[in-house]
Amino acid sequence: MANLNLTLKVWRQARPGDAGSIETYDAKDIPEEASFLEMLDIVNERLIPAGGDPIHFDHDCREGICGACSLTINGVPHGPEGGITTCQLHMRKFKDGDTIWIEPFRAKAFPVIKDLVVDRSAFDRIIESGGYISVRTGSAPDAHAILVPKEAADASFEAAACIGCGACVAACKNASAMLFVSAKASHLNHLPQGQPEKHERVLAMVKTMDNEGFGNCTNQYECEAVCPKEISADNIAKLNRDYSAAKSHDAVV
């Protein structure tokens, strides 16, 4: 297999609040079978002995299930291939001589910590505000004690596949978090167990989302197109519907 010689344009920023800039690196002799993160590992292993500061980036499981890795590659979060995370992207998808732009997930609500690492704890605060159900403690109830329609179980499961990586925010022209919030709300709102707190959940999660400084959805579906878990924008329609119902309920009941 041929190895690749690439030019990297990487966002470097020493600390939060610094100006930061795009720096150029030569990435020579990169094996095609390397993953994108392994390519960055190779570049860093060459940078460190030369006394350079390695390029900082988020990663954890490296098998597409944890939601830790990020990176906006050539303007597209998680790179050009649909339905995968950056760690699942392989260098065979690039050509010898390519220039690759690597930037952090950009949003006011995701401040850069260092280089390509951003602080996504705004998502945690959204989950804290409503991404839960209250249950009675004690022995586990029988699995069939609450019947769940198959359609609702499937819709809930598909929404629950969201790994909270933030690619939806990074891809959105308005840095809106609607796909994430709607997936997390739908996941519980579809199920009988989620019904008692449904209105409170929707109102609280949307309020937190707005307060964190995310933008507003303009129905362009960039989020859906880049989502590594292919979360459907149907969830956004459901959140819009549930929000109006919750507001109406809150106002008059």
Next chain:
Amino acid sequence: MNALSCKLCSFWSSSIGKKTVVALTGIVLLLFLPGHLIGNLLFFLGPDSINAYGIFLHELGHGAVIWIARFTLLACLIAHVVATIQLVRQNKAARETQYACKATVTATRSSRLMIWSGLTILFFIIFHILHYTVRIAYDFDGPAFQTMLDGHQTLNIHQMMLVGFSNGPVTIFYIIAITCLCSHLSHGVSSVFQTLGLRTEKSASAITAFGNLYAFAIWAGFLSMPIAILFFGVGK
């Protein structure tokens, strides 16, 4: 302030609430368009048809209906514009640092130009109302724009359209504005369904097709008159 108006304020200040206002006012505005278009197309049936239609509109409900319609449309327009400008400002603020390498995966050109097509339409509406409703350009009591219909003297709308669309720059601005309207509707109509929570993956392609067809029909209908007058001399 009572409890209900507090709730309305908090609905307006939330992202989804404001978008819902944009969608609902958008429905009023886009339902107005076919009504306006069908009335205008009476131009092709000759002066008496469109002039009689003008009298009908002004006398409907003892003259009350046209004013109710005007105030409703104006209120919806103001709410639509104010809400979208606030939303766009929030959207710009939500991404302080832009990407050095920009890419678009699936968003349509029309969807990315909504604010610019919208502002062009807004300026056009102001111009259009001054042109044909306030009629600042015409001496509308003068003999040139008066005609006889069933023995009564009345405003000659047919003549106003002929004079208005015989003017090159006015007609070009009209064509540009209607094209912006078509672009705006091609994203706006389908967006209404999504914002109100009525779009699903199964219905998505049908809704998009309906939006595009609606936009095209409005575009073709409104452009038929200036093109017929300016380039084919219809009605002269």
